[in-house]
Amino acid sequence: xxxDFDGRVLVVDDEEANRSMLCRQLSRLGLDAQSAASGDDAxxxxxxxxxxxVLLEVMLPGVSGVDVVNLLKKSEAMREVxxxxxxxxxxxxxxxxxxxxxxxxxxxxxxxxxxxRSRVGACIEKKRSRDREQTYLxxxxxxxxxxxxxxxxxxxxxxxxxxxxxQNPFPVHWKHVPCSELAGDAFxxxxxxxxxxxxxxxxxSGHGVRAALLAASAINVIRSKxxxxxxxxxxxxxxxxxxxxxxxxxxxxxxFTMWYGVYNRRTHQLKYSGAGHPxxxxxxxxxxxxxxxxxxxxVGVMEDQEYQTEKIEIPEASTRYLITDGxxxxxxxxxxxxxxxxxxxxxxxxxxxxxxxQDWYQTVKDRHPEQILDxxxxxxxxxxxxxxxxxxx
Numbered sequence: 001x002x003x004d005f006d007g008r009v010l011v012v013d014d015e016e017a018n019r020s021m022l023c024r025q026l027s028r029l030g031l032d033a034q035s036a037a038s039g040d041d042a043x044x045x046x047x048x049x050x051x052x053x054v055l056l057e058v059m060l061p062g063v064s065g066v067d068v069v070n071l072l073k074k075s076e077a078m079r080e081v082x083x084x085x086x087x088x089x090x091x092x093x094x095x096x097x098x099x100x101x102x103x104x105x106x107x108x109x110x111x112x113x114x115x116x117r118s119r120v121g122a123c124i125e126k127k128r129s130r131d132r133e134q135t136y137l138x139x140x141x142x143x144x145x146x147x148x149x150x151x152x153x154x155x156x157x158x159x160x161x162x163x164x165x166x167q168n169p170f171p172v173h174w175k176h177v178p179c180s181e182l183a184g185d186a187f188x189x190x191x192x193x194x195x196x197x198x199x200x201x202x203x204x205s206g207h208g209v210r211a212a213l214l215a216a217s218a219i220n221v222i223r224s225k226x227x228x229x230x231x232x233x234x235x236x237x238x239x240x241x242x243x244x245x246x247x248x249x250x251x252x253x254x255x256f257t258m259w260y261g262v263y264n265r266r267t268h269q270l271k272y273s274g275a276g277h278p279x280x281x282x283x284x285x286x287x288x289x290x291x292x293x294x295x296x297x298x299v300g301v302m303e304d305q306e307y308q309t310e311k312i313e314i315p316e317a318s319t320r321y322l323i324t325d326g327x328x329x330x331x332x333x334x335x336x337x338x339x340x341x342x343x344x345x346x347x348x349x350x351x352x353x354x355x356x357x358q359d360w361y362q363t364v365k366d367r368h369p370e371q372i373l374d375x376x377x378x379x380x381x382x383x384x385x386x387x388x389x390x391x392x393x
Contacts, residue, residue, distance in 0.1 A: 007052035007124040008032040012042040012068070013086065014060055022055060025116060031124075039063025043071060051081055052127045053120060056103070058087040058094050066098050073102035080130055082123040086111060151181040151209075158212050161219050163188055169265065172199070174380040175357045177373060184211030184256070185324045185378040186219040192232050195266050198222070199382060202258040202299070203277065203324040207376070214254050218246060218299075222260075235260045235273035236309035239296060243275070243307070248300035255300035259322060261292070268314045268384070273307045275299045278323050278340060285317040287348050292320075319383045321347060326375030327364065338367055357381055 009031050011022045019035040026033035034051070036042040039060045046054070054072070058065040065085060072078045085106040087095045095106045104123050107115060155178070166172050172189060184204035192198050202218055204211040221242065225232055230241050238260050248255045259280055261272035272280065274294020282290040296307040314320070328343045343360065350356050357379050365371045 006030070006032070007127065008034065008050065009053045009055060009120065009124075010042060010045055010051045011035045011055045012037075012039070012060070012065075013055075013057040014038060018057070018086075022111070022116075025113060026055075026120065029117060029120070031120070039065065039068045042068055046072070046078055046081070053082045053084065053123050055084050055086060055107075055120070056098075058085050058091045058098065066094060066101060069098045069101045069103050080127065080134075082127050084119060084123055148181075154209065154212060155182055158182065158186070158216050161186065161188070161216055161223065163190065170382060170384050172380065172382045173357060175361055175377065177361065177377040178207075179326065179373040179376050180207050182208055182212035183376040183378075184208075184215050185326070185376040186215035187322065187378060187380055188219050188223050189380075189382070190223060192225075192262065195264055196233055197263045197265060198232065198260070199263070199320075199322065199380070200258065200260040201277065201322045201324065201378065201380065202256045203326075203376070203378075204256040205254055210252055210254060214246070214251055214256065218242060218256065218258075221245065233262050233271070234309055235262060235271050236307040239273050239275050239299065239307040240305065243297075243299045243301075243305050244303055246300050247303055251300060255298050257294070257298050257325075259292075259294050261320075263314065263382075263384070268316075270312050270314050270320075271309050272312070273309050275307060278325055278328065281321045281344060281347060282312075282314065283319050283321070283347050284315045288315075289344055289348050291344075314384050317384070319381055322380040322382075324376060324378040326373065326377050327360070327379045338364065 009026050011019050011033060013019045013022070014037055019037070023033040023035055034045065036045050040063050042054065043063065056065050056068060069083055072081055072083065083103040085095050085098050085103050086109060087106055088109050099106070105119055107119060162176065165174065174187065176183070176185060184207050187201040189197065189199040200222055202215060204215045221227060227241055230237050232238060239258060242258065257275055257277035259272065259274040259277040261270055261280065263270050272292050273296060275296040276298035277294040279294055280292040282292065290312070292312065297305050323343070328338055328340045346360055346363070347356060360379065361377055364377060365373065368374065
């Protein structure tokens with residue numbers, strides 16, 4: 001029933017008898033019917049108050065029906081108002097122009113009550129449907145803005161757990177570029193005591209909120225050394241502890257790969273252990289390359305999994321690189337485009353000259369379609385050249 005609509009209709013006609021008759025019919029249908037005697041009057045009424053429908057005479061003195069339709073459809077505030085043209089059969093050319101300009105339909109004169117009821121009801125229902133749609137869209141937009149703000153806050157928090165780049169007693173640089181709002185990569189480094197420097201990196205399966213939360217949680221455990229009773233100097237023991245803390249059955253089936261190393265600044269010895277993570281690399285000043293393999297099982301698969309601690313003497317004037325798989329494992333339709341061997345060759349060729357991290361990132365980015373990453377890019381470089389005393393402040 002049209003009476004179910006509580007809409008407002010503006011009747012525009014220069015003949016008072018027509019206006020009165022149409023307003024009475026529309027009122028009986030349960031609608032709030034107002035009237036205007038000219039196009040100028042109609043425009044003023046539309047500017048002053050909101051209407052759902054304009055029942056508009058084609059032939060008006062002064063501002064014509066076509067002019068009124070054009071003004072409505074060009075107005076940001078009034079373009080959603082529906083327009084029904086009232087016309088005699090000889091005015092069809094003008095009616096067509098009005099419909100082309102945005103009028104909804106027309107009513108042939110003399111206007112029949114049944115047809116009036118049908119077309120007015122259809123127009124108001126379309127207006128109501130459009131209003132609901134706009135309300136939903138605005139609510140979606142507000143929700144999207146809120147979620148975007150929350151995602152930015154989450155991304156800022158995750159970024160805040162990463163350490164500042166340092167220069168003393170040796171420089172450590174890094175680059176982290178997430179492929180989406182929130183990344184599953186995380187890393188860190190800190191002094192355990194005045195002689196031992198820990199450096200670590202991990203990569204959670206998947207992307208998004210769940211992966212980012214798990215990555216932040218894991219890094220905070222290491223950074224804060226919140227687990228008591230373990231030796232943070234022993235990489236194998238650290239990985240075993242992390243594995244038991246973050247079993248995938250308790251983490252919504254998420255797991256992560258990880259590499260953890262501890263450098264002794266006095267003996268220049270590096271202890272390390274890996275859990276399914278890409279190998280770390282040591283490159284000497286003359287270009288000699290040593291891979292520090294990560295042979296342990298990924299973190300979270302099996303409780304009480306043991307991880308071996310390996311040892312290596314760090315050569316003078318060398319650089320250690322840590323990466324996640326998004327930094328090198330780039331596949332194309334016809335096979336691999338970049339692999340770990342390409343990165344190793346790239347580092348070896350550069351022999352620690354220039355900004356290797358930024359240059360490699362640009363190489364990876366250039367290989368992606370439209371330079372859009374499909375995985376997080378994370379790469380660290382620690383250059384063991386300066387043997388000065390560390391500042392632990």
